[in-house]
Amino acid sequence: MSNLLQEIEAQIAGAKTATAKQNVGVVREIGDGVAKIEGLTDTMLNEMLDFGNGIVGLALNLEETEVGAIILGDYTKIKEGSEVRTTGKLLQIPVGKGLLGRVVNTLGQPVDGKGPIKETAFYPVEKIAPGIIKRRSVSQPVQTGIMAIDAMVPIGRGQRELIIGDRGTGKTTIGVDTMINQARINKAAEAAGEKDFRPIYNIYVAVGQKQSNIARVIGVLEEAGALPYTVVVVASASDSASNQYLVPFAGAAIGEWFMDNGMDALIIYDDLSKHAVAYRQVSLILKRPSGREAYPGDVFYLHSRLLERSARVGEKYGNGSLTALPIIETQAGDVSAYIPTNVISRRSSSCVGRSIRFARRFRRADQGDEASCRSYQGRLGAVPRIGCLRAVRFRPRRQDAGAARTRQAHHRNL
Numbered sequence: 001m002s003n004l005l006q007e008i009e010a011q012i013a014g015a016k017t018a019t020a021k022q023n024v025g026v027v028r029e030i031g032d033g034v035a036k037i038e039g040l041t042d043t044m045l046n047e048m049l050d051f052g053n054g055i056v057g058l059a060l061n062l063e064e065t066e067v068g069a070i071i072l073g074d075y076t077k078i079k080e081g082s083e084v085r086t087t088g089k090l091l092q093i094p095v096g097k098g099l100l101g102r103v104v105n106t107l108g109q110p111v112d113g114k115g116p117i118k119e120t121a122f123y124p125v126e127k128i129a130p131g132i133i134k135r136r137s138v139s140q141p142v143q144t145g146i147m148a149i150d151a152m153v154p155i156g157r158g159q160r161e162l163i164i165g166d167r168g169t170g171k172t173t174i175g176v177d178t179m180i181n182q183a184r185i186n187k188a189a190e191a192a193g194e195k196d197f198r199p200i201y202n203i204y205v206a207v208g209q210k211q212s213n214i215a216r217v218i219g220v221l222e223e224a225g226a227l228p229y230t231v232v233v234v235a236s237a238s239d240s241a242s243n244q245y246l247v248p249f250a251g252a253a254i255g256e257w258f259m260d261n262g263m264d265a266l267i268i269y270d271d272l273s274k275h276a277v278a279y280r281q282v283s284l285i286l287k288r289p290s291g292r293e294a295y296p297g298d299v300f301y302l303h304s305r306l307l308e309r310s311a312r313v314g315e316k317y318g319n320g321s322l323t324a325l326p327i328i329e330t331q332a333g334d335v336s337a338y339i340p341t342n343v344i345s346r347r348s349s350s351c352v353g354r355s356i357r358f359a360r361r362f363r364r365a366d367q368g369d370e371a372s373c374r375s376y377q378g379r380l381g382a383v384p385r386i387g388c389l390r391a392v393r394f395r396p397r398r399q400d401a402g403a404a405r406t407r408q409a410h411h412r413n414l
């Protein structure tokens with residue numbers, strides 16, 4: 001008996017009364033990858049929320065009595081009434097050179113079955129773009145390997161160049177060819193042992209593309225030996241709208257790591273029209289008011305804060321760069337539609353893909369055939385916005401450029 005008493009006394013003496021504060025809310029409503037949560041206090045905008053079972057959410061709407069969150073992962077496992085906890089962390093993803101050659105999803109998790117990724121650091125998905133002081137003007141070219149572009153609208157490291165055109169006009173092909181060309185140049189310089197050479201790493205962001213198309217692009221990159229210099233970030237058409245909305249920002253974060261560490265990177269957003277549609281879906285479910293063409297009013301801000309993150313930073317800040325090639329799909333060549341005009345005003349110049357009629361010749365153009373080169377220029381209406389950047393034109397291309405421009409003007413007149 002006395003033994004028992006002693007035991008109880010010992011247990012009472014050892015009892016800890018310390019409390020840990022945890023912020024717990026309850027899911028009130030769930031649907032289409034968007035949850036409304038009651039009872040959460042002190043939530044930050046863009047904070048990661050823990051839904052249990054490894055499911056992560058992102059707080060997007062902070063209202064008086066509830067929090068609207070998008071769910072990254074399998075939202076079908078979440079039920080009304082399930083608990084949600086705040087994590088105190090903004091959404092972040094792994095970044096670093098370990099991602100090269102890999103295919104990852106919005107959260108930076110590998111989806112290519114090649115094992116875990118060796119990350120170097122974590123970067124927030126949403127980041128303020130570098131300010132004016134940090135930037136310098138573009139001075140080095142990014143060679144796409146496509147003569148009409150390199151001669152007429154040369155792209156500089158740190159620039160944003162829009163690829164715009166109807167469906168099936170070869171927009172993705174321009175992006176993929178550019179990535180392959182970077183890999184080719186990188187390899188050649190590595191083989192020659194050039195000391196001052198700065199390689200360009202590629203990031204291909206697939207937003208709302210068909211899985212089969214993404215697999216094809218990865219296959220082409222692999223075959224051309226460009227995959228070891230490339231990170232593929234994927235939210236396919238079968239992923240939820242929330243994933244599709246966040247994936248370009250995740251890609252930008254991966255690119256920023258290269259830029260911040262004094263390297264050059266090229267990012268291709270394929271494509272931002274589908275991104276705007278995914279954002280519209282998320283916003284409508286979150287009951288944000290819709291504006292023109294049912295897109296939310298801040299869709300312009302959405303794309304500007306994304307594209308502003310690509311920059312050329314000054315010597316003092318590491319001399320790195322992030323070049324962006326956003327892709328926009330138009331309907332029947334209508335470049336004055338809402339989303340195309342929004343993105344057009346955010347970039348420095350654009351390449352307009354024309355009818356595919358010339359496609360067969362277009363391929364021969366790269367092999368230097370004079371006649372087909374002319375039709376290639378007709379197909380690619382090049383529209384520089386701030387004038388052609390002479391500084392970034394690759395020197396051997398300068399003499400081609402004048403003639404090419406005149407020929408293109410003639411062709412368009414016809």
Ligand SMILES: Nc1ncnc2c1ncn2[C@@H]1O[C@H](COP(=O)(O)OP(=O)(O)OP(=O)(O)O)[C@@H](O)[C@H]1O
Pocket residue numbers: 165166167168169170171172173174329359360361362363
């Ligand atoms: N220069 C070219 N010569 C011949 N065929 C080409 C050329 N460029 C692209 N193509 C072909 O045109 C088709 C469409 O190309 P691609 O997928 O790049 O277009 P897209 O504009 O990205 O299409 P989508 O709107 O479906 O994304 C592909 O079958 C591709 O092989």
Ligand SMILES: [Mg+2]
Pocket residue numbers: 171172173270
């Ligand atoms: Mg495409």
